[in-house]
Amino acid sequence: MSDYRGYEGKSLEFLKHNKIKVGDTVKITTNSDNVATIMPRYEHGDDQHIVVKFKSGYNVGLEINNIKKIEYISSIDTNQTKEPSTAKPKPQLPKILLLSTGGTIASKIDYRTGSVTPALSAHDLYAIVPELDEIANVDAEVLFSEYSENLTPEHWKKTAEKLDSYSDSDYRGVIVAHGTDTMQYTAAFLSFALAGFPIPIVLVGSQRSSDRPSSDAASNLIAAAKFIVKSNTGGVFISMHNSESDDGIACHFGTRVRKNHTSKRNAFETIGAVPAFIVKQDEIIQNSKSRYFKQKQYTPKINVDTRAALVKYYPGYDPKLVRDLISHGYKAIIFEGTGLGHIGKNMYDVIKEAKESQIFLGMTSQCHDGRVNMAIYESGRDLLHLGITPLSDMISETALVKAMWALGNTKDGKIDRLMTENIASEYTE
Amino acid sequence: MSDYRGYEGKSLEFLKHNKIKVGDTVKITTNSDNVATIMPRYEHGDDQHIVVKFKSGYNVGLEINNIKKIEYISSIDTNQTKEPSTAKPKPQLPKILLLSTGGTIASKIDYRTGSVTPALSAHDLYAIVPELDEIANVDAEVLFSEYSENLTPEHWKKTAEKLDSYSDSDYRGVIVAHGTDTMQYTAAFLSFALAGFPIPIVLVGSQRSSDRPSSDAASNLIAAAKFIVKSNTGGVFISMHNSESDDGIACHFGTRVRKNHTSKRNAFETIGAVPAFIVKQDEIIQNSKSRYFKQKQYTPKINVDTRAALVKYYPGYDPKLVRDLISHGYKAIIFEGTGLGHIGKNMYDVIKEAKESQIFLGMTSQCHDGRVNMAIYESGRDLLHLGITPLSDMISETALVKAMWALGNTKDGKIDRLMTENIASEYTE
Incomplete structure (x- = not known):
């Protein structure tokens, strides 16, 4: 197995010349001195940069022409992947469970094997994010290995059952690694x-895989662990x-958040408010005063x-598509x-x-911000009269999920009360 | 017909005491002196405020306790509604056509009749927005009187045909009054x-009707007229x-804009960029260098x-709903x-x-910002292979409309070329 994986041309020559390999910890001097670990490169790499990970968890691409000095500090054995880091728990630290469902965060994250693995093991995790070791004793468990566009309500249910099985455990919280889609x-x-x-559940994804200079995998994981350990929520x-x-x-409330950008690291946004918490280097800022549950x-x-x-209405929408839903037995x-x-x-007839x-x-509303208010215009009042329930500022996707959940947990299909009740901060106060 | 319509209690008493009626132009002293017109009140008014319109076009609610002095300047005959203001054109000013399709901007806007009229006449317009008279000679024409949730592709077509009939006219541009939905x-x-x-077409709506203190009807109309007259686009x-x-x-490009909030006046946002133009008091700032068409x-x-x-995908989406579209003859x-x-x-089988x-x-993408990129992950590559065309950063709703348009204007149903061609800045460069 190569110790230079992904590097070619000038950047490969640079590493070889300096006797530095992937996985080595080095002192790098550009405009300042920094200690960093050399990361492998996987995708569309030019040969002008090396990718390093700083202690903060951020990956950065450095142009080799700007590196004034690079000095070897230490190595890790990049071929040894079996030994679990959990072998040496620190009894003074709290325990966190990391449950992996797949997604970018749980793939291409292993710079030891050089392969694109969809599963995240405990060892993989510690090796990529050693900072976690200082925050908590993390046990890791693989539940699925799916990109999240392939997850279904059946997967939601299995995830909930797995989490439920830990409701009485001694974990301080659970991190769920998940595709962002x-x-x-x-x-x-x-x-x-x-x-x-009883304990916080924090879903964490990454918009950029860990082999890319701008990866957010490690920093998101570290923040989630800090949040679990330090916040009392x-x-x-x-x-x-x-x-x-x-x-x-x-840290966004799980019912109030949308993925609003295809590629940015800050793709997720709390709708209609600021995020409930912000995790900075050493502090956790609480923005929301409301109790979540x-x-x-x-x-x-x-x-x-x-x-x-979920039916997105648009001009030209054919009412017969709703008639199809009726005949398929939708509830x-x-x-x-x-x-x-x-x-x-x-649409009135089919309604x-x-x-x-x-x-x-x-x-x-397809305006993804603001509140539904059906009392203002004639159309809204007509629709109220026809029996449509306004869902205030609940996010469309949250409303769909809530309906699936409410139907699943109500015997007679009468979900009106559950739909309008505020259960998990899906409505802002 | 009352001259105090909508006023009651203390605010009515205040107006009567000062011998001021709806429609009167007055000098009002609060912390400063301002010339304003008294507006009627329609909706849920308390009796502590009067609503006035300033020369800028903005409506403001003033608490009567904060009014130090109010002096009568002049009246208009609020019962005379028939005479068209276009009777006295100013030959040195350019001509603008105002085409009304309905919506909030074209309703509740008539403070002379006190009624909620869905149609906007030339006279109504001038009486509410006399500032237009200084910018252009405006002819007004009512095309429909529909709230825009009731407009269909057939209405789009009729609007386009009407506009097409003016392509050779001496108008400098057309304002289309339209519901915001x-x-x-x-x-x-x-x-x-x-x-x-050949000339600009500017759709204008309002999020708040003209009888509300915060109405944006007049200011949006004035800005549209200034934009048409002053910008060379x-x-x-x-x-x-x-x-x-x-x-x-x-001023947003018509293909790059979403209504992103249910109620705010600044509900409309250009996606992925700043708006093409900003109209300030006396200047027009051009942000976009790209030619629109x-x-x-x-x-x-x-x-x-x-x-x-338009099919919004979500976990649990049943492929048979796409099978319904196939059997209904969708193209x-x-x-x-x-x-x-x-x-x-x-979904692969049904695709x-x-x-x-x-x-x-x-x-x-349902992430309404950013670009579709189907080459990065396995799922995307699978879908490309199945024959799905990625539409880069075209907005979903724009893509739907474009498909309806492309199908309507292509004989063999082969719309791939039209869909990927950049016709009206629907793709950013």
């Missing part, structure tokens, strides 16, 4: 299914970069029923309406039909 | 249908408040075919995928079926 959907489900869970959170710069990691008792409700649909439809919660009057079929009809 | 869809359609149109724009404060009106020749393509669907499906442009592998049925399949 559908992380907000899973976070919403866990929020409802595990309402009142329960709830389900998503922990990701807060801005394009590296000035903090946001409205219920104090932990009473898991883990079932899910996928007979709920809930969340309309992502326009503006304050409207859909065209050409009546859906209502006659006892289907729950909820309204959110 | 689906304004972005109409703007996108006009952008494609009328590509190369073609294209289709949406002109709305740029921030929560009153520091400017944004890629084609120089005006060759209208006004047809529309609604056999295009194009725009997937609003997750992240960089992904949908779950449980093959859709492809076999010659349906155009395009990919956008």
Whole structure:
């Protein structure tokens, strides 16, 4: 196995000339001195840069022409991958469980094997993010190895069951490594299914894999661990970069967050408010005064029923597509309406039909910020009259997940009360 | 007809005591002196405030306790509504056409009749926004009187045909008064249908009706008129408040804009960039260097075919809903995928079926910012291989409208080329 994996041309020559290999800890002098670890390169690398990881957890690409000096400090054995780091727990530190479901954060993260592995082992984790060792004793467990676009409500349920099995454990909290694509959907489900869970559950993803100079994998994991250990809160959170710069990691309420950018590290945004917490280097700033779970008792409700649909309304939307949902036996439809919660009057007939079929009809807005208010305009009042339930400022995707969850945990399909009740801060106060 | 309409209790007493009526121009002294017109009140008014309109076009609610002095300056006859203001054109000013389709901006705007009228006449307009008289000679025409949630692609087509009939006129530009709910869809359609149109088309809405203290109706109209007269550009724009404060009106490219908030005056945002133009008091700031229409020749393509669907993918999405679209004869499906442009592998079979049925399949992202990039992950590469066309950073709703437009103006249903061609700045460079 090569010790220079991913490097070629000038950058390979540079490393060889300085007798430095992937995995080595070095002192690098550019404009300042820094201790860093040499990372491998996987994707579309030019030969002008080397990728290093600083102690903060940030990966950076350094142009070799700007490196004034590089000095070897130490090596790790990059071929030894079996030994679990958990062999030497520090009894004074709290315990954290890391549950991996897959995604970028749990792949391409192993710079020892050089391969793109979809599973994250305890050892892999410690080797990439040794800083965790100073924060907590982390046990790691692989639940799935799926990119999150392939996760289904069945996976949500299995995740909730697994977490439920740890509700009585001595863990201070659980980190769930997860692909970013559908992380907000899973976070919403866990929020409802595990309402009142005694310890924090923090979903962590990464927008850039750990072999890329700008990877956010390590920094997001470190922040999630710090948050679990230092904050005294329960709830389900998503922990990701807060801005394009590296000035903090946001912890978003799991029901109030959207992935709003395809590629930025700060793709996740709390809708309608600032993130509940910000984790900075050594402090945790609490922005939200509201208690996350409205219920104090932990009473898991883990079932899910996928007979709920999210219908984004647009001009030209054919009412017969809703008729299809009725005939397929759907039990809930969340309309992502326009503006304050409207859909065209050409939809009124099919709404009546859906209502006659006892289907729950909820309204959110495709304006992803602001509140639905159906009392202001004639259209809204018509729709209220037809029996559509306005869902205030609940995020559309959260509303869909909540409907699937509510249907799964209600016997008679009457989910109106659950849908309008504030269970896990899905409505802002 | 009352001259105090909407006022009651203390505010009514205040007006009567000072012998001031609705429609009167007054000098008001609070902390400073201002000339303003007394506006009627329609909705949920308390009796502590009067609503006045300043010369800037902004409506403000003033607490009567804070009014040190109010002096009558002049009246207008609030019962005389028939005489068109266009009777006295100023030959030195350019001509603008105002085409009304309905919406908040064209309703509740008449403070003479006190009624909520859905249609905007030339006279109504001048009486509410006399500042327009100094900017241009405005002809007004009512096309529809519909709230925009009720507009359909058929209305888009009629609007385009009407505008097309003025392509050879002596108007400097056209303002289209429009409900805000689906304004972005109409703007996108006009952008494609009328590509190369010789004069600017500016869609204007209002988030707050003109009888509310914070109404943006007048200020948006004034800015649109200034933009048409002073800027030397073609294209289709949406002109709305740029921030929560009153520091400017944004002119967004009609293909790059979303309504992102249900109620704020600055609900509309250019996605992935700053707005193309900002209209300040007396200057127009051009932010975009790109030419709006890629084609120089005006060759209208006004047809529309609604056999295009926007499918927002989510975990638990049932592939058979796509099978329904196939059997209904749809010709194009725009997937609003997750992240960089992904949908779950449980969808692969139905995608093959859709492809076999010659349906155009395009990919956008439900992360409403950033670019689709399907080359990075396995899922994306699979979907590319299955024949899905990545639509870069085209906004989902714009992509849907473009597909309807492309189908309407292509004989064989092969819209791939049109969909990927940059016609009206729907792709950023």
